[in-house]
Amino acid sequence: MILIGMYDSPFVRRVAIAMRLYGIEYEHRPWSVFRDAEKVGRFNPLIRVPTLVLDDGETLTDSGAILDALDDMIGPDRALMPPEGPARRSHQRICALACGLGDKVVSLIYERAVHARETPTWIERCERQIAGTLDLLESERRGHETPWWFGDAIRHADIATVCVLTLAVEALRFDLDAARWPHLAALRERGEARPEFSEIHQPFFAPPPRPAR
Numbered sequence: 001m002i003l004i005g006m007y008d009s010p011f012v013r014r015v016a017i018a019m020r021l022y023g024i025e026y027e028h029r030p031w032s033v034f035r036d037a038e039k040v041g042r043f044n045p046l047i048r049v050p051t052l053v054l055d056d057g058e059t060l061t062d063s064g065a066i067l068d069a070l071d072d073m074i075g076p077d078r079a080l081m082p083p084e085g086p087a088r089r090s091h092q093r094i095c096a097l098a099c100g101l102g103d104k105v106v107s108l109i110y111e112r113a114v115h116a117r118e119t120p121t122w123i124e125r126c127e128r129q130i131a132g133t134l135d136l137l138e139s140e141r142r143g144h145e146t147p148w149w150f151g152d153a154i155r156h157a158d159i160a161t162v163c164v165l166t167l168a169v170e171a172l173r174f175d176l177d178a179a180r181w182p183h184l185a186a187l188r189e190r191g192e193a194r195p196e197f198s199e200i201h202q203p204f205f206a207p208p209p210r211p212a213r
């Protein structure tokens with residue numbers, strides 16, 4: 001398999017960490033959607049990452065869809081997501097919130113680094129959405145006494161949450177206030193202490209601002 005995308009993307013990173021946990025070997029092509037757009041476009045015309053090329057040549061896109069396919073390949077006994085029912089919906093809900101949070105973080109990064117501007121209304125909206133989602137996730141996490149979201153073993157919900165929180169801290173210099181979000185801060189610290197996270201990590205790459213016209 002070939003995993004396309006840089007590890008400074010939380011979506012690429014969550015796929016790579018899951019593949020490491022599954023013991024799935026892959027070739028990593030750390031292509032940037034900015035610097036290597038033509039290369040990425042040969043496999044994915046949307047020029048988005050992660051893109052996963054299977055051994056038979058089939059190409060998968062979107063981290064959630066990729067992980068769903070990998071879960072199916074690895075089987076329900078080892079999958080990091082329950083196969084059905086209320087447990088699956090609960091896991092999916094946290095993953096969706098975490099990935100939605102990631103989208104808002106990326107929106108702020110693009111506004112500042114790519115567009116070379118800051119639109120106050122847009123910045124305020126994104127920051128409000130980020131803080132509100134963190135409040136909700138903190139409330140959800142507070143109700144779980146286990147080391148990870150859904151028990152003693154790490155799952156997709158944990159990986160997604162940790163990867164997105166790290167992006168916010170590293171790329172936006174976001175203050176993950178341990179007084180306001182203590183359970184999320186602890187979850188991030190626990191995740192980043194694992195070897196899979198420390199080995200699959202890359203400082204955030206900020207693309208150069210687009211020239212003014």
